[in-house]
Amino acid sequence: MMMKAPLDPRAARSREAILTAARQLLLAEGPAAVTHQRVAQVSGTGRATVYRHWPRAEQLLLDVMTGTDLPFFRAPQSPVRPWLHRQLRQLADELRLPTVAAVALTVIQGSLWDPGIARSRDGMIAAIDERIGVALVLAERAGEVELGASATDAAALLVGPVLYRTAMQSGRVDDDLIDRLIDRVGTWRT
Incomplete structure (x- = not known):
């Protein structure tokens, strides 16, 4: 050896x-x-x-992202819906960049074989689920929304399509799609 x-x-x-x-x-x-x-x-x-x-x-970004708190969905603000829209817009814009898309897909793929990457992925998912959950509870308490999904399901409904459209289809996420995704997590009162 x-x-x-x-x-x-x-x-x-x-x-x-x-x-x-x-x-x-x-x-x-x-x-x-x-x-x-x-x-x-x-x-x-x-x-x-x-x-x-x-x-x-993308190698540098992967090393940094697996050891750093993600910059998405932090510190929710009321009203939550526009804040959530801005966060999803930022995520979609970042994921359109080839390096960022490569890192996201590398984390997904690498987590299948590498326990360290899997732990990092799980930590990222837990952070996003928690942050989105906190934001939705804030919106619910303020009377902005009647939730129709758990925090974990809401995160999947919001983030999953953005990742698919940007990293897998190499497409752009328009604002109408973001609005439709937000509508799927509950009934919003405007």
Whole structure:
């Protein structure tokens, strides 16, 4: 069995600086901001160094996303329906980017064989389910909606079609589709 050589201390420091910068960009601006150029600028490393550690942008994004809280569906605001629309719009726009779609599909595929990726996927799903659930309870308590789905079902009804349209069909999610998806989770009062 061949052992991996330990990472050179300078390479380890640059790798950590790159991951830290990528996490900051992901949380502040979303997945689209995690590019080799932007990460190099924020981390203070050269773009060639970022490429040396992560030859493809989706590899870097996957490493960052599996260790970072997703930037979607956080901090619901009343009224919930427009907030939910904005969150789904952001998700759909991000998933249209080839790198982000590749990461989403890699997480789905990789979780079939890799227990670590499966745990990350499960954590992402649990976070989205919980956040959407909190938002819908807020809307229900405010009298905005009479719910017709559980939080888990609502998340599937909202996020599933967006992922399918963008990452699998390479299509655009228009605002009418987002409205129809939101309508499926309950009866909204406007």
